[in-house]
Amino acid sequence: MYEAKSKEIVLRRVREALAKSAPFLPPTPDFTSPLHAAPNEDMSVEFAQKFIANAGVFFYCESEEDFFDQLYAYKQEQNLHNMFVWESNVQRILYHAGIEFIESEETFIRDADASLTTCEALITRTGSIMVSSANAGGRRLSIYPATHMVVAKASQLVPDIKDGLQKVRNKYKENFPSMVSLVSGPSRTADIEKTLVMGAHGPKQLVLFLIDDLPH
8 A cells, every 4th residue: 555755755856856957958748658647746756857857947845935935036046027927816925925026017028027827737747837828817928928937736736638638627617718738848949950949939947836735
């Protein structure tokens, strides 16, 4: 019988995954291999490893307070002065945490160097983030700024794409979002002379803050 791994073991494995440098050209996800259901703690480690391999920046947050601390530190480190947030639930918690953000759309095109959104699900199989037009401030917040930051919870981890789509169906029912998309690392292209260019058609940096909301 499976015994749940302690938080310390999970944290160590996530840190080990973070310590490994990502390859210059992220591998193409294997959509043919089967993925069996796994405990959420195992999925968090597998997701982190694949997300990092796709050139994503991953932060494991032990709590919501830890998320605030790590978000603030990352903003300072990267000099992200204009972080746009359009989801009211995210605005509310950032306001109470004393973290500055921009809620207006007036200067978005001119000033947006970063955005913070939620997501629909985290796809373990591919290390991808599932976003939709319903929860990412429309399409613009996840595409236009050079740095797209996402805050998610460990309970949003699902094994495969079909599980993520089912999660969206259950949430919105007949009001299914007009756009559902998978984001697998920062935007990239190698169309010109097979030279990899990051941020060609979207964000140069994809950052995920994963809040641990699972019982231990």
